[in-house]
Amino acid sequence: MPGFELENFIPYLLNRAAEKSSREFQAVYKQEYGMLRTEWRIVFHLGRYGEMTAREICSRGALHKTKVSRAVSALEEKRFLARKRSETDRREEYLSLTRQGKSVFRKLENSAREYQERFAGNFTQDEFRILTNALKKLTE
Amino acid sequence: MPGFELENFIPYLLNRAAEKSSREFQAVYKQEYGMLRTEWRIVFHLGRYGEMTAREICSRGALHKTKVSRAVSALEEKRFLARKRSETDRREEYLSLTRQGKSVFRKLENSAREYQERFAGNFTQDEFRILTNALKKLTE
DNA sequence: TATTGTTATACTCTATAACTATA
DNA sequence: TATAGTTATAGAGTATAACAATA
Numbered sequence: 032m033p034g035f036e037l038e039n040f041i042p043y044l045l046n047r048a049a050e051k052s053s054r055e056f057q058a059v060y061k062q063e064y065g066m067l068r069t070e071w072r073i074v075f076h077l078g079r080y081g082e083m084t085a086r087e088i089c090s091r092g093a094l095h096k097t098k099v100s101r102a103v104s105a106l107e108e109k110r111f112l113a114r115k116r117s118e119t120d121r122r123e124e125y126l127s128l129t130r131q132g133k134s135v136f137r138k139l140e141n142s143a144r145e146y147q148e149r150f151a152g153n154f155t156q157d158e159f160r161i162l163t164n165a166l167k168k169l170t171e
Numbered sequence: 172m173p174g175f176e177l178e179n180f181i182p183y184l185l186n187r188a189a190e191k192s193s194r195e196f197q198a199v200y201k202q203e204y205g206m207l208r209t210e211w212r213i214v215f216h217l218g219r220y221g222e223m224t225a226r227e228i229c230s231r232g233a234l235h236k237t238k239v240s241r242a243v244s245a246l247e248e249k250r251f252l253a254r255k256r257s258e259t260d261r262r263e264e265y266l267s268l269t270r271q272g273k274s275v276f277r278k279l280e281n282s283a284r285e286y287q288e289r290f291a292g293n294f295t296q297d298e299f300r301i302l303t304n305a306l307k308k309l310t311e
Numbered sequence: 312t313a314t315t316g317t318t319a320t321a322c323t324c325t326a327t328a329a330c331t332a333t334a
Numbered sequence: 335t336a337t338a339g340t341t342a343t344a345g346a347g348t349a350t351a352a353c354a355a356t357a
Binding site for chain 3: 120
């Protein structure tokens with residue numbers, strides 16, 4: 032059996048690649064808007080799909096409710112997000128982006144598209160498709 | 172332009188996949204030996220390539236010297252690693268695995284091989300090769 | 312002056328338990 | 335009793351600056 036190399040070990044490679052791409056894209060939402068990763072994801076969900084409760088964000092984004100709770104508070108402080116207590120179930124709040132939050136979303140969405148295109152440009156279409164499908168398969 | 176989806180965004184997919192595989196393989200080195208990620212990587216380097224200094228581990232493993240310093244101390248406390256002050260340059264130490272450390276390395280290496288094979292089994296050879304190459308390309 | 316390695320510190324991220332208010 | 339959301343806390347990971355000892 033041949034020498035096992037860390038450089039081929041999938042958890043190692045995934046971790047390195049994820050760290051690098053995270054650091055790169057973080058520059059967009061952190062430097063420009065002082066946001067953390069979970070905050071950006073929530074802005075994405077609200078911007079892309081509109082008003083919803085924290086519970087819906089949790090299930091859509093595979094995020095724990097404690098992460099969402101803290102990120103929602105942070106976004107509210109930045110005036111990117113507004114809450115509206117539900118009248119039918121007073122435990123829930125409807126969350127939505129403010130005008131400012133929507134503007135941030137549009138800019139972030141564009142940056143994400145650009146990032147994705149630049150990224151895809153490093154690979155053939157087949158390679159990119161296989162990579163994407165493989166990563167999706169892994170997260171199921 | 173079509174709706175941008177987080178589910179296709181590469182930094183998101185990479186992060187999710189990396190987290191999952193990290194959690195899975197962590198079970199091996201953490202539960203069995205109480206080790207953290209950097210500690211396992213250092214055990215790997217010393218087990219695979221033999222005695223070397225912290226500086227060499229840093230460059231081989233793309234790890235910062237502060238991470239290595241702390242992980243080396245932790246491995247020493249667990250009696251998995253021994254240090255020997257260099258006589259030619261008294262700033263350096265030669266690091267190597269103890270007998271116990273070597274035994275741990277062999278078990279971890281086997282677990283890593285098994286993990287890798289199980290992982291590869293989810294894909295065709297072509298897919299696996301493309302995935303691996305893509306991830307390597309990303310970390311360059 | 313530069314390098315090897317250590318220590319201190321702060322921030323980010325993950326995970327879990329305990330809690331409140333409401334259903 | 336169960337659910338939506340909050341707060342507290344600890345552990346793990348990342349990043350940087352300052353430092354001691356040595357070259």
